[in-house]
Amino acid sequence: GAGVSQSPRYKVAKRGQDVALRCDPISGHVSLFWYQQALGQGPEFLTYFQNEAQLDKSGLPSDRFFAERPEGSVSTLKIQRTQQEDSAVYLCASSHRTSPSSYEQYFGPGTRLTVT
Amino acid sequence: SQKIEQNSEALNIQEGKTATLTCNYTNYSPAYLQWYRQDPGRGPVFLLLIRENEKEKRKERLKVTFDTTLKQSLFHITASQPADSATYLCALGRGSSNTGKLIFGQGTTLQVKP
Numbered sequence: 001g002a003g004v005s006q007s008p009r010y011k012v013a014k015r016g017q018d019v020a021l022r023c024d025p026i027s028g029h030v031s032l033f034w035y036q037q038a039l040g041q042g043p044e045f046l047t048y049f050q051n052e053a054q055l056d057k058s059g060l061p062s063d064r065f066f067a068e069r070p071e072g073s074v075s076t077l078k079i080q081r082t083q084q085e086d087s088a089v090y091l092c093a094s095s096h097r098t099s100p101s102s103y104e105q106y107f108g109p110g111t112r113l114t115v116t
Numbered sequence: 117s118q119k120i121e122q123n124s125e126a127l128n129i130q131e132g133k134t135a136t137l138t139c140n141y142t143n144y145s146p147a148y149l150q151w152y153r154q155d156p157g158r159g160p161v162f163l164l165l166i167r168e169n170e171k172e173k174r175k176e177r178l179k180v181t182f183d184t185t186l187k188q189s190l191f192h193i194t195a196s197q198p199a200d201s202a203t204y205l206c207a208l209g210r211g212s213s214n215t216g217k218l219i220f221g222q223g224t225t226l227q228v229k230p
Contacts, residue, residue, distance in 0.1 A: 048216065
């Protein structure tokens with residue numbers, strides 16, 4: 001079946017612009033995660049949803065970052081007033097478990113954001 | 117603060133040999149540990165999970181060990197093939213009370229030469 005999809009795959013933004021990154025999880029997966037991956041580093045956790053509820057947003061680096069999943073399926077990560085340090089790959093992952101701890105996560109291909 | 121370290125330098129081995137990758141952690145008590153494979157331009161792909169009460173897990177040519185006393189996991193690929201060339205990430209997570217958030221190491225790049 002279809003995996004996790006993300007769009008756009010690449011995004012170039014001028015400093016100060018707002019961007020919106022989309023994630024389509026695997027159908028039926030209730031858990032959804034966003035991670036940020038800098039070049040040469042491992043992914044860093046940003047936020048977690050169980051259905052439409054955002055249960056953990058401890059990794060969001062500033063109040064310029066906002067995520068939503070209003071109907072419990074598609075999720076959007078929004079970054080306001082982008083800065084150069086926001087340049088990274090943003091990964092979305094989903095899991096079919098209602099209690100996702102200790103189970104594998106299925107990752108999308110990521111969106112590469114470059115802020116100029 | 118929590119820290120996870122993987123071999124920082126790339127690992128180059130000859131086809132057919134066993135590759136061994138290391139994941140060390142400090143200031144953390146994981147309930148489980150996962151290994152993922154990541155190819156350039158792609159998202160990580162799950163390989164294996166091992167829980168804190170397990171010493172060893174195997175899957176085909178893959179083997180992972182977990183030593184909570186040493187705070188270390190070893191990941192082995194036996195009879196390595198050029199197709200195994202990729203970056204391998206270890207990730208730690210807590211137990212059932214946790215949201216499933218994973219803390220990743222920086223990854224180790226493996227190059228298998230024919």
